[in-house]
Amino acid sequence: MTSGIRFDGVTVRYGDTTVLDALTLTVGPGEVMALLGPSGSGKTTALRAVAGFVQPSAGRVHIGERDVTDLPPYKRGIGMVVQQYALFPHMRVDENVAFGLKARKHPRAEVPGRVAEALEMTGMGAYAKRHPRELSGGQQQRVAIARALAIRPDVLLLDEPLSALDAQLRSGMLAELARLHRELPDVSLLYVTHDQVEALTLADRIAVMDKARLQDCGTPQELYRRPRTEFTASFVGNANLLPVRVAADGVDFAGTALKVPVDGAAPGAAATLCVRPHLVGLGDGPNALRGRISEVQWRGATHRLYVDVGGHRVKADVRELRDTPPLGQEITLHFAPEDAVLLAAGVNDG
Structure with a gap:
């Protein structure tokens, strides 16, 4: 049976401090939802409310058709993977993976088959008799995922699962998680991260959190x-956020008229123009901007140019230049009208 997650106005407070503010959000059956935000944004609290490790001060949490707000964690049908693996060092790999099944009093005769299935799914079948200390960080994380999958959860919760790995291992594990999801299309994933690359790579949808609220x-x-x-x-991603004034057929930026879609914004209104550096x-x-180079960063395949335009810094990611332009050189930048997005000035919450 497919399952999903629904937050209905979930609020979590510790004393006078609100750490999650009236979250209303639905994760569809089989969907990967990333909760993305900086530290302290409320994303981990939301995940822990689903897991049953924190009790909401207000609102309800549903998994599928069940209201699980008042249920203990072991009755919620969830698997969970955390940042530091949380493997038992004295247990072999297969014993770690079997732990959740035994804790739920699963029929003993079925446990070895479930363990073998989960280890094969995560590529760890050959390591069943090893101890965690004999594994790399990436292998330990695979075991933690296998342990979560062994109980065949309706919902899989992942709390910063790759942040302890180096960049190369993270890339490989992202591919593995994507493959696992293709093999388990009915399992809903709630994935907490502060890493935008992880969210953009893995998620069907992203919920952006900040200051305890869904943005x-x-x-x-x-x-x-x-x-x-x-x-957002x-x-x-990365963005140029330029203060502009709306005109009849575009905007004014630092004294330069730019042709961009204004989507009915009132002429004369202050706004912010978003343009991605690439x-x-x-x-x-089109939309030429003259300025002087204030900084140049080489990034392998590209150079990032920081250009002072009328006292504002504009970023441009351009293909690697054969000759790095000197600081202070005057250059021209441009962008297509359809590549710009007009945002209401100062709108930072949902």
Whole structure:
């Protein structure tokens, strides 16, 4: 049976401090939802409310059709993977994976088959008799995932599961998680991370959290290409956020008229123009901006240019330049009208 997660106005308070503020959000059956945000944004608290490790001060949590708000964790049908693996060092790999099944008093005769299935699914079948200390960090995390999958959960919760791994291992584990999800299409995943690459790579939708509140929610493409708030634009990807004044057929930025869609914004209103750095080109073109280079960063395949335009810093990611331009050189940047998104000035919450 497929299952999903529903937060209905879930609030968590510790004394006078609100750490999760009236969260209303639905994770569909089989969907991967990433909770993305900085430290202290409320994302881990939301996950722990689903797990049953924190009790909401208000609101309800549902898994499928069940209201699980008052149920203990072991009755919720969830698997959970945390940042530091939480493996028992004195137990072999197969014993660690069997732990959840035994704790739930699963029929003893079925346990070895479930363990073998979960280990094969995570590529750890050959390591069943080893102890955690004999495994790499990536292998330990695979065991932790196998342990969560062995109980065949309706919902899989992952709390910063890759943050303790180096960049190369993270990339490999992301691919493994994507593969696992394809093999388990009915399991809903709630994935907590502060890493935008993980969220963009893995999630069907991303819920952007900040200051205990849900700020935005949409597909990775929607949030990247058409963010609704300045916070989303700056946290999902990288963005130029330029203060502008709306005109009849575009905007004014630092004394330069730019042709961009204004979507009915009132002429004269203050707004923020969002343009991704990789969509800013070097040289003449539409929406040309003249400025002086204040900083250059080499990033392998690209150079990032920081250009002072009328006292504002504009970022442009351009293909690797054969000759690095000197600081102070005057250059022209440009971007296409359709690559800009107009945001209401100061709108930073959902």
